[in-house]
Amino acid sequence: MKMLKTAFAAATLAAGGLMAATTTALAAGADMGAAEKQATNWHAIVMFVIFVGITLGITYWAARKNKTAADFYAAGGGITGFQNGLAIAGDYMSAASFLGISALVYGSGFDGLIFSVGWLVGWPIILFLIAERLRNLGKFTFADVASYRLAQGPVRIFAATGALIVVIFYLIGQMVGAGQLIKLLFGLDYMIAVVVVGALMMIYVTFGGMTATTWVQIIKACLLLGGATFIALGVMSHFGFSFEALFTKAVEVHPKHGAIMAPGSLVTNPVDAISLGLTLMFGTAGLPHILMRFFTVPNAKEARKSVFYATGFIGYFYILTFIIGFGAITLVATDPQYIDAAKGGLALKGGGNMPAIWLAHAIGGDMFLGFISAVAFATILAVVSGLTLAGASAISHDLYANVFARGRTTEASEVRVSKMASLGLGVIAVILGIIFERQNVAFIVALTFSIAASATFPVLVMAMFSKNLTTRGAVIGGYIGLIGSVGCVILSKVVWVQSFGFADPIFPFVYPTLFTMPAAFIGCWLFSALDNSPRAQAERAAYPAQAIRSETGLGAEGAASH
């Protein structure tokens, strides 16, 4: 159990992109001292520097290509479905899902699968309900879609508020994760990681915009998928490509023996289980940096293809992390050079996040260990770049151009504001990364995904599917979801007890989504139904025209290139 808690705590640290947390896990809290600084790893540093060199070259190329706002926000709409699928996978697969899930499998076997599955099943929902309509109606941000036939000001302010809260907290999670990882993997100081990540993401986004961000994500996805495939093949070849042989050996050497082959104690309370499931599934469908990726493809056809490829890559990746976790049980836990002798049992040198890293060493030696370490760190860069661009576009495209300037601005000044916003977000992320070094960040997963599932997702779905939705309904319903989810997370165990030190949580569950998501939907519906203002009538009358564009794509073709 202690192992599992450590794995969770470390995983929660390793990125905000991670949802690996249930009651047990979150109750365990994040032990910030978990990552011990290791000896300086020159292989990893050299390979990471090569990665940075290549991505900076791409940024230089992208900067010369970037001319219009559509280039900056949406890579000119010229990304293919396959490329976008890879980029989405690169945006979504975090260092935490690589190190954290394999660590979870290493610690408790089958239970790791619960999270892999939860991480994946939001993608089909995005495809069936959101992707093509988002592409047909929107230009640069999901607020374009939510506010398509509603009042620009209030709806965009709501959407940008939700997006910025998600982006900033997600960034904190990534920054803290980067700081812990650099100690573990490179043997360098926390501060160096935070500053390096902050500086690089500002360069990628400010100079290279969406084009550079997309290619950083594509390269990272290829490296991560390639590296994980190599490790998994190494494991399977060791066991003659027989899962039965792998499992038999794992059961024999693992202290929990046969218990690793069945679900353990991770999911017991049905309310928490279902609320967790809803959060994982619909949270993914409301993340601003994920939604933004659908504006980079030329049409609905490519948008659909991108989800298919992304789902395939991400699903494949989670199956690999599973093999890696079991591989670590059989090849790492049995080798004294990786075991922390002082703690004994399964405890590894360097802490709970290390199974995949040591397995890479067991299979490919020092060079490959360096490669995987560099990939794990590069992974964070790809995620933070996507986040920063999404946050900057909420500030420049939604708040500045469409609310503050009421659409009367030039493309050039909008892009300039966006670049300044990227720099501002970079500075904020570095400062918060330093402030949060020793804070409990276990709440970040619950907070960001609950907001995405309870505020963004309901408003987006209602805007697309409900002909009766009005501005008043969207805004009140949206804020019910936003304030409700933020409030419940603050009152739940992770913040109320673990950060504020009160004895008992006021909100008894970890994830509020089971309550706040329906509340937001009902709020949208009810306050729209009660709204009979002239504006509401005009908004309802505008639905058929929206539906034609949303369903047929008519008028959307050139959206990204004006």
Next chain:
Amino acid sequence: MHDHIRNNPKFHELVTKRTSFAWTLTAIMLIIYFGFILLIAYGKAFLGTSLSGGTTTIGFPIGVAVILSAIVLTGIYVRRANGEFDELNRQIIEESR
């Protein structure tokens, strides 16, 4: 042009067919996923049953099947939407010109 599309029966056919297809697949995914979650909460012993007498338990193929089902369902939707539905869509836009 909008009126033309709105009055075109093919537009209604497209919206009705595609929307009901999308919601059906959504329902299937929800049933599979929440079925899996509930099985984990209430059917631990079943998932831990040995598969054909070896160490491998039934839980593993089921978990992998849930992952594969997500990929297969997206594939089914993309195939039909990019083929049949887009063809219908093309005709609607053609006829509105």
